[in-house]
Each structure stands twice: as structure tokens, then as C-alpha cells.
Amino acid sequence: MGQNTTLDPFKIWKEVYEKTESTWRGTIENSLGTEQFAQGLGQVQNQYVQYQELVKTLTESYLKQANIPSIEELAKVASMIVNVDTKIDNLDDFIFEQKETTTLEIAQVKQDIKNVEQKLDQLIELLKK
Structure with missing residues (x-):
């Protein structure tokens, strides 16, 4: 009487x-371990690589015809920008160093001119006597 017959x-x-x-599970494990499966997987991989090369070639061709730079061209430009930036930094450092040296040299020249003026003044005083 208490038996449940619902499905x-x-x-x-x-x-x-x-x-x-x-x-x-056993069937799948056995098939995955066969040489035939490995060869089939290798063929699929080769076809995928060929497909990728075709897509790359077609994309480069399209970009060239559309006059749009490719990734490689953008990378070259970026590399050139980095090189120019480095050269500008080097020039900036060089100019800063030269400015310090030049400032010191100008100060020395001013001092030398003052010394020469003093000596000329002394010489003029001696000549006047």
C-alpha cells in the first residue's frame, strides 16, 4: 500500500x-592513445597552421592595398620613436652638462676680465705718475 510508483x-x-x-571513458581513452589519433591530430594542426598563414598573407595584402600600416610597420615606427626619444634624452643630458660647464667658464672669464681691468687701471695710474 505504501509503495510509490511515480516515475x-x-x-x-x-x-x-x-x-x-x-x-x-575506456573507449575514449583507448582511441586517444592510438597512433592514428595522433596522426589525425597532427594533420589538423598542420591545416590550422596553413590556415593561419593564409589569413596572415591575406590580411597583409588587404592592409597594403587599403594603405593601412601592418603590425610590423607600426612596431618599426614605435621602435624608431623610442630611439629618437633616447637620443633626445641623451642630447638633453649633454646640453645640461655643457650648460653647467659653460656657466662656470663664463664666470671664470668674467673674473679674469675684472682682474685684467684692475691691472689696466693700475697700469694707467702708474703711467699717469
Whole structure:
């Protein structure tokens, strides 16, 4: 009297899954370990590489015809910009160093001119006597 006769689809699905899972797992593991599978996978990989090369070639051709720079051309320009930036930094450092040296030299020349003026003043005083 207390027996439940309702049909539970999830319970049936679970039982089917549990019974077939081990069989399928073994079959798949066996097929993955064969030389034929490895060769097929290698062929798929070769075809994919060829496809990638074709896409690259077509893209470069399109970009060239559309007068749009490619990634390689943009990378070259970026490299040139970095080189120019480095040269500007080097020139800026050089100019800064030269400015300090020149400032010191100008100060020395001013001092020498003052000394010469003083000596000339002394010489003029001596000549006047």
C-alpha cells in the first residue's frame, strides 16, 4: 500500500549515465592513445597552421592595398620613436652638462676680465705718475 510508483526521470538519467560513463571513458581513452589519433591530430594542426598563414598573407595584402600600416610597420615606427626619444634624452643630458660647464667658464672669464681691468687701471695710474 505504501509503495510509490511515480516515475523519476532524473533517477533514470543518473542510472543511464553511471552505466555508460565507464564504457565511454575506456573507449575514449583507448582511441586517444592510438597512433592514428595522433596522426589525425597532427594533420589538423598542420591545416590550422596553413590556415593561419593564409589569413596572415591575406590580411597583409588587404592592409597594403587599403594603405593601412601592418603590425610590423607600426612596431618599426614605435621602435624608431623610442630611439629618437633616447637620443633626445641623451642630447638633453649633454646640453645640461655643457650648460653647467659653460656657466662656470663664463664666470671664470668674467673674473679674469675684472682682474685684467684692475691691472689696466693700475697700469694707467702708474703711467699717469
